[in-house]
Amino acid sequence: MATKPLTDAALEKALTDLPGWSIQEGELTKSFKGPRSVVPGLYAAVAAAEDEADHHARITILYGTITFGLNTHDAGGAITAKDTAMAARIEALAAEHGVQTQP
């Protein structure tokens, strides 16, 4: 997959397809909240997906809140299609694990 930065238009379109995801401090990011007991399972599932894709998020966990931050080091820290693809994968895994968008 290309590691070129997304154009502004492509990024805008991607964000409309990824509800709750936004750009903060140079990362495509979203926080989810759920019962604390489901967070380790979601983390493990995302870690497996990341290894499969060879693309890794910054992940922070605080009690039942898990936050993902994505950018592409190989593109100088820009947001690329690798990030939006991984965000979509995380979104699906989050839904499967019963966590909700953290307002």
Ligand SMILES: C[C@H](O)[C@H](O)[C@H]1CNC2=NC(N)=NC(=O)C2=N1
């Ligand atoms: C060598 C290896 O393919 C690279 O370091 C991969 C691994 N995971 C990665 N993750 C992220 N987020 N960006 C990258 O550019 C990246 N590159």
